[in-house]
Amino acid sequence: MRANKGKIMEILESHAVVMTSDGHFNRIKRKDSMRIGADVIYTSGDLVEKPSSKKGWVFGLKAQVAVATFVLLTLVMSQIAMPAAYAVVSLDINPSLQITVDESRKVVGIDPMNTEADELLEAYVLNEDKDLHAVINELIKLSNAMGYLTNENHNVILATAMVDRKNSKSGSDELMTEILDVIEETEYTFDFTLVSTVREASELKNAKSEGLSLGRYAMAKENFLPPGQEKKIEEPVEIEPVALDAEPQIEEEEKPTLPPGQEKKVEESKNIDNEKPVPPGQAIKEQNTPSKFVITEKKAASPNDNKGNGKNKGGGKGN
Amino acid sequence: MDSISAKEAKIDPVSREIFIKEHIPFVIYTVSSVTGRYISTENDMEYSIGLEALNNAIDAYDGSTSKFETFATTVIKNRVIDFLRKENRKGYQLSESDVMEAIMDESDSVDMRMEIAEFTEHLKKFGFTFDDLVDVSPKHVNSRKRAIRLGMRISENENFMTYIYKELKLPVSNIVKLFKESRRFVYLHNKYILSIAVIFDKEYSIIKEWIGDVIRGDEYESQ
CATH class of the missing domain: 1.10.1740 (Rna Polymerase Sigma Factor; Chain: A)
Structure with a gap:
C-alpha cells in the first residue's frame, strides 16, 4: 500500500479527482468534508479504479473483490462492445484512414493509418452518433480543404469495405453500394478517381499485422495500382502499397477523353458483384483492373449545377 | 510482504x-x-x-x-x-493564534478554489474535465515530466496560445516541428499537455507551485 498526497480538483457524485504534486491525476473514494483545493493524503486503498500498487496489499480480500469486479465488468463491457464493430471501411486518399462502424452505420471510431491521417483527424471532430455517410463526405471534403485533394492533382480515392459477419460478402457489397451512392450524390469541387473494393475479414487481420489500411493491403496483395499511377510500374519501383502515398504529381497523360454522354458523375455503382463491374453511366478504365477493384471517375460539380437536383447526371468538369 | x-x-x-x-x-x-x-x-x-x-x-x-x-x-x-x-x-477553545492561522488557511484555500474553478471552466471549453484527465494523463513519471515541460514551453509561445484558445486544441504539427517532439507523444497526451499549457499561461500560481516539484527536479537533469 502506498500513500499519496493530492489536491482535490473535482468532486463528483461517486468519487473525487485529485492531482498529485508530480502531476498525476487519480480518482479516489468520496469521503466527508471534501473540499475543492484541499490537500488530502490517500492510499492506494482509496483509489476508485483498479489499484496501481503492486506492493503488498493489506486488505487482500477487498483487492480481490475489486479485481474480480473489474474483470467481470471488463468482460461484460466487452460483450456489450463487441457488436459495435460491425464493419470496417478504409479510405485511402492519402491520408489513409480506417473507419469502424456499427450495424446502424454509426461511426464508432476512426484510426489514422499514417501521419497525413493524423493531421487530417487533428482537424476533424467526430461527433457522437455520426453516420458513415456523413463522415466519409466530410473527410473527403476536409482532405480537399487541407490540400490533399486538389484539381491540380490526379486524385485517387480508394474505398474499401469489409463486414465482419457470416454473410459478410453481401453485407460488404451492400455497404459499398451505400458508400458509392453517397459519393455519387455529393457534389465535389475536384475530380477524382474512385477505386472501390470489398474485402474479407481475414484480410483485415493481415492488414493490421502489416500496419496498413485494409485498402492499401488489398492493393499490395494484388499488385494493383490505380489509374494514373500505372506508369510507375515501368520504373524500377517496387509495387508497394505506398503508391497512394505518392503525391499525385503524375501528369494525366492518356487520360481518356470521355464521350459527351459519359462525362457523368458517379452513378449507380452497385454492380460490384459482377465479373466486369461497370456501373452504368460511368467512365471506366479497365486496364490493370482485377475483378475485385472497381474504378469510377467522379467529376467536379459544375458551378452551374443546380444543387437541388439531387443526382448530378451529366455534370461535367467545372470548365 | x-x-x-x-x-x-x-x-x-x-x-x-x-x-x-x-x-x-x-x-x-x-x-x-x-x-x-x-x-x-x-x-x-x-x-x-x-x-x-x-x-x-x-x-x-x-x-x-x-x-x-x-x-x-x-x-x-x-x-x-x-x-x-x-x-x-x-469543545473547541481556540486561541487567538489558532484563529489567525485558520483565517490565513481559509484565504489560501479560497484562492486555491478560485483558481481551480477558473481552470475547470477552461477545461470545459476544451471539452473535458479533470475526471477525463485521469485516463489520459501520462502514467509514467518521466512522461509526465516531458509533457509538463512541453506544456510549459507551449505556454511561452504567444502564437500557440492564441491558436489554442481560438481553436480549442493544440497546434500539433507546429509543436512537433518547433519542439522536435514526437507526433505520437503529443497526440497521446494532447489533453494533458494542453491543460499544463493553460495552467502556465493563465498563471495559476498555486497549481503551478503544486506541480512545480516535477519541473524543478527536472532542471537538475541534463537539460
Whole structure:
C-alpha cells in the first residue's frame, strides 16, 4: 500500500479527482468534508479504479473483490462492445484512414493509418452518433480543404469495405453500394478517381499485422495500382502499397477523353458483384483492373449545377 | 510482504522505525476510515494519534491471536475514536493564534478554489474535465515530466496560445516541428499537455507551485 498526497480538483457524485504534486491525476473514494483545493493524503486503498500498487496489499480480500469486479465488468463491457464493430471501411486518399462502424452505420471510431491521417483527424471532430455517410463526405471534403485533394492533382480515392459477419460478402457489397451512392450524390469541387473494393475479414487481420489500411493491403496483395499511377510500374519501383502515398504529381497523360454522354458523375455503382463491374453511366478504365477493384471517375460539380437536383447526371468538369 | 516483521520491530529500535515507516499508508488508511474523511496534512491530529497507536500496537502484539495488521487496525481505530470523543466533549477553545492561522488557511484555500474553478471552466471549453484527465494523463513519471515541460514551453509561445484558445486544441504539427517532439507523444497526451499549457499561461500560481516539484527536479537533469 502506498500513500499519496493530492489536491482535490473535482468532486463528483461517486468519487473525487485529485492531482498529485508530480502531476498525476487519480480518482479516489468520496469521503466527508471534501473540499475543492484541499490537500488530502490517500492510499492506494482509496483509489476508485483498479489499484496501481503492486506492493503488498493489506486488505487482500477487498483487492480481490475489486479485481474480480473489474474483470467481470471488463468482460461484460466487452460483450456489450463487441457488436459495435460491425464493419470496417478504409479510405485511402492519402491520408489513409480506417473507419469502424456499427450495424446502424454509426461511426464508432476512426484510426489514422499514417501521419497525413493524423493531421487530417487533428482537424476533424467526430461527433457522437455520426453516420458513415456523413463522415466519409466530410473527410473527403476536409482532405480537399487541407490540400490533399486538389484539381491540380490526379486524385485517387480508394474505398474499401469489409463486414465482419457470416454473410459478410453481401453485407460488404451492400455497404459499398451505400458508400458509392453517397459519393455519387455529393457534389465535389475536384475530380477524382474512385477505386472501390470489398474485402474479407481475414484480410483485415493481415492488414493490421502489416500496419496498413485494409485498402492499401488489398492493393499490395494484388499488385494493383490505380489509374494514373500505372506508369510507375515501368520504373524500377517496387509495387508497394505506398503508391497512394505518392503525391499525385503524375501528369494525366492518356487520360481518356470521355464521350459527351459519359462525362457523368458517379452513378449507380452497385454492380460490384459482377465479373466486369461497370456501373452504368460511368467512365471506366479497365486496364490493370482485377475483378475485385472497381474504378469510377467522379467529376467536379459544375458551378452551374443546380444543387437541388439531387443526382448530378451529366455534370461535367467545372470548365 | 513486509521485510521486517512486527516481532522484529518489537525488539529492535531500528527495525521498529523501518516497520513504522512501511506502515504509514496503513495508518493513513485506517485513520481515514474511522474519521470518514481524508487526512489533510501530515500534522493532522488524528494521524499523529494513529501513528502513536501503531507504535503501541507493536509493543502489545504477541503474535498468537491474529495477523498484526488486524490487531493494529483495532488498536488504531479505538485510539482515534477515543480521541474524537474527548475532542467532542472538550469543545473547541481556540486561541487567538489558532484563529489567525485558520483565517490565513481559509484565504489560501479560497484562492486555491478560485483558481481551480477558473481552470475547470477552461477545461470545459476544451471539452473535458479533470475526471477525463485521469485516463489520459501520462502514467509514467518521466512522461509526465516531458509533457509538463512541453506544456510549459507551449505556454511561452504567444502564437500557440492564441491558436489554442481560438481553436480549442493544440497546434500539433507546429509543436512537433518547433519542439522536435514526437507526433505520437503529443497526440497521446494532447489533453494533458494542453491543460499544463493553460495552467502556465493563465498563471495559476498555486497549481503551478503544486506541480512545480516535477519541473524543478527536472532542471537538475541534463537539460
